[in-house]
Amino acid sequence: MSDASSTSEDDIPDHLVAHFTSRIGHNSADLIEGETGSWEIVIGMEVHAQVISESKLFSGASTEFGGAPNSHVSLVDAAMPGMLPVLNIAAVRQAVRTGLGLEAQINLRSVFDRKNYFYPDLPQGYQISQFSDPIVGEGRVTVDLADGESFEVGIVRIHLEQDAGKSIHDRHPTRTYIDLNRSGVALMEIVSKPDIRSGEEAAAYLAKLRSILRYLGTCDGNMQEGSMRADVNVSVRRPGEDLGTRCEIKNVNSLRSVREAVDYEARRQIEILEEGGEIDQETRLFDADRGETRSMRSKEEAHDYRYFPDPDLLPVEIDQAFVDEIKASLPELPDAKAQRFAADFGLNAYDAGVLVAERETSEFYEAVVDPDGAKRDPKIAANWLTGDFFRRLNADDLEIADSPVSAAQLGGLLDLIADGTISGKIAKDVFDEMFDTGKDAGDIVEAKGLKQISDSGEISAIVDQIIADNPDQADEYRGGNAKVAGWFTGQVMKATQGKANPQLVNELLKRKLGG
Amino acid sequence: MALDTDTVRRIARLARIHVDDGELAPLADELNNILGWIEQLDEVDTEGVAPMTSVVEMVQRLRADEVNDGDLQEDVLANAPDPADGFFTVPKVVE
Numbered sequence: 190m191s192d193a194s195s196t197s198e199d200d201i202p203d204h205l206v207a208h209f210t211s212r213i214g215h216n217s218a219d220l221i222e223g224e225t226g227s228w229e230i231v232i233g234m235e236v237h238a239q240v241i242s243e244s245k246l247f248s249g250a251s252t253e254f255g256g257a258p259n260s261h262v263s264l265v266d267a268a269m270p271g272m273l274p275v276l277n278i279a280a281v282r283q284a285v286r287t288g289l290g291l292e293a294q295i296n297l298r299s300v301f302d303r304k305n306y307f308y309p310d311l312p313q314g315y316q317i318s319q320f321s322d323p324i325v326g327e328g329r330v331t332v333d334l335a336d337g338e339s340f341e342v343g344i345v346r347i348h349l350e351q352d353a354g355k356s357i358h359d360r361h362p363t364r365t366y367i368d369l370n371r372s373g374v375a376l377m378e379i380v381s382k383p384d385i386r387s388g389e390e391a392a393a394y395l396a397k398l399r400s401i402l403r404y405l406g407t408c409d410g411n412m413q414e415g416s417m418r419a420d421v422n423v424s425v426r427r428p429g430e431d432l433g434t435r436c437e438i439k440n441v442n443s444l445r446s447v448r449e450a451v452d453y454e455a456r457r458q459i460e461i462l463e464e465g466g467e468i469d470q471e472t473r474l475f476d477a478d479r480g481e482t483r484s485m486r487s488k489e490e491a492h493d494y495r496y497f498p499d500p501d502l503l504p505v506e507i508d509q510a511f512v513d514e515i516k517a518s519l520p521e522l523p524d525a526k527a528q529r530f531a532a533d534f535g536l537n538a539y540d541a542g543v544l545v546a547e548r549e550t551s552e553f554y555e556a557v558v559d560p561d562g563a564k565r566d567p568k569i570a571a572n573w574l575t576g577d578f579f580r581r582l583n584a585d586d587l588e589i590a591d592s593p594v595s596a597a598q599l600g601g602l603l604d605l606i607a608d609g610t611i612s613g614k615i616a617k618d619v620f621d622e623m624f625d626t627g628k629d630a631g632d633i634v635e636a637k638g639l640k641q642i643s644d645s646g647e648i649s650a651i652v653d654q655i656i657a658d659n660p661d662q663a664d665e666y667r668g669g670n671a672k673v674a675g676w677f678t679g680q681v682m683k684a685t686q687g688k689a690n691p692q693l694v695n696e697l698l699k700r701k702l703g704g
Numbered sequence: 705m706a707l708d709t710d711t712v713r714r715i716a717r718l719a720r721i722h723v724d725d726g727e728l729a730p731l732a733d734e735l736n737n738i739l740g741w742i743e744q745l746d747e748v749d750t751e752g753v754a755p756m757t758s759v760v761e762m763v764q765r766l767r768a769d770e771v772n773d774g775d776l777q778e779d780v781l782a783n784a785p786d787p788a789d790g791f792f793t794v795p796k797v798v799e
Contacts, residue, residue, distance in 0.1 A: 242769050249773035258790040259780050263773035267780045279769030300757070307720055309794045356797060366791035369780070493718055503764040504757055
């Protein structure tokens with residue numbers, strides 16, 4: 190393989206060569222200033238996503254995470270001589286479903302190949318994968334950034350392959366322990382074009398991909414358990430020039446690590462180039478504790494994989510009706526849902542993006558705003574959900590499905606604010622109590638006497654009393670110090686335990702003090 | 705196409721097969737003979753003939769997604785030289 194440039198790899202079929210970027214131009218904010226001028230980072234990613242299925246890609250053993258070591262293993266997964274792989278239809282269906290979700294071409298004929306290398310957690314001595322004829326071809330993902338901008342990342346291909354087993358290095362001083370429970374579980378490898386330009390964009394791409402896969406129900410996206418992990422290809426170049434030599438950072442398993450690994454690796458490469466050095470094309474490992482990448486020398490020879498069609502497996506042929514049936518069952522995906530939220534509820538792109546990122550959140554939001562046509566204010570609902578509600582979920586480390594406050598209960602609280610029963614400030618306290626006890630907002634307001642005082646006679650009397658008790662401050666106000674007004678409001682709120690209608694308080698203060 | 709001894713050494717290494725230096729040249733000759741026989745196939749005119757992936761004319765059969773195998777820890781580990789606590793063990797692999 191040529192190490193001069195990733196654009197001249199003669200020994201690999203055209204459609205597998207990584208892939209000219211379709212992204213033209215650059216955002217100057219993404220350029221990195223070096224000692225000798227600016228540099229552009231170019232990133233392509235290979236994301237390994239574990240397919241949601243009951244059984245493995247080629248055997249009837251369970252895919253369940255955990256379990257006693259080597260218990261979810263058939264003789265096929267353990268590569269006993271004479272065992273033959275039989276393809277799981279669910280894996281094929283999930284790969285097609287994922288392809289459709291990424292607007293990709295579905296290949297009705299695909300072929301499984303053997304990728305040959307030796308590693309203790311790969312009992313066959315080869316991984317069954319797809320090389321020249323993957324099940325899914327070119328597609329695309331639209332990625333949203335925090336500033337409301339978005340960009341497109343081209344998908345080169347998705348292929349199906351077997352996961353390896355797990356090596357455990359810390360159970361024994363001189364031995365590595367091997368558990369094959371994960372061996373043979375179906376993975377989708379989703380290969381992007383080099384259309385990504387910063388660590389931030391790389392993390393945003395991975396987050397968007399995760400969101401789409403979770404909507405589709407094809408991967409649970411659990412990065413901690415390793416259901417989703419990324420190989421990140423990083424190179425740098427002068428803006429507008431040909432692609433530089435890339436390094437591949439293996440098995441990055443969190444959004445934060447992706448961002449940090451890219452930033453570190455780009456700085457490392459720029460430093461080498463600016464000192465007149467050359468980049469070695471190599472595989473590197475990201476050390477999340479130290480925030481740096483380092484060379485994996487042991488993998489260098491492994492690049493000669495000697496792919497050939499697996500003689501144990503025939504070509505996979507599916508028909509268009511099979512694809513159409515899957516297409517008809519696709520859910521509304523995040524982009525379409527965000528557009529609908531913006532159009533129907535008047536939300537800005539950022540809020541809509543936050544609310545649709547997780548399917549469960551979007552469904553919860555819709556249940557708050559629009560239960561059986563009883564429409565609530567969509568912006569106030571969005572603010573509550575992304576504000577206090579998310580804050581409590583995070584603080585208590587809960588998923589939205591486990592929330593002690595249901596969508597109907599949160600709606601009930603919003604109704605009490607809307608009709609003036611309680612103030613927005615009191616509502617925050619009520620919400621916290623709802624979260625702690627699971628009670629309805631109305632019951633808490635009733636039991637604790639938190640109803641807002643909107644009786645102007647009652648507030649008027651309190652205002653009069655406070656003015657009479659504090660003649661100095663009253664004089665200051667009349668003398669033109671408007672800041673004292675806030676102090677008076679505070680005193681009235683204190684006297685009413687925060688229950689006075691704040692608008693009414695301000696009106697009365699103005700009238701009585703302004704004379 | 706002719707293999708030289710360096711290529712043979714590399715292939716052996718990739719396959720984790722130990723070959724003594726003295727055996728490389730005779731092995732290269734043997735492999736070149738085999739490749740020569742295979743190259744004779746190039747004399748057949750295959751213009752317009754689709755590549756054959758199997759001797760049987762059928763497509764891949766698919767399996768229903770059911771868990772009906774596994775729970776064989778003892779059998780799986782039966783031939784392993786040094787199992788421990790239900791794991792295979794190998795000399796330490798350090799990255």
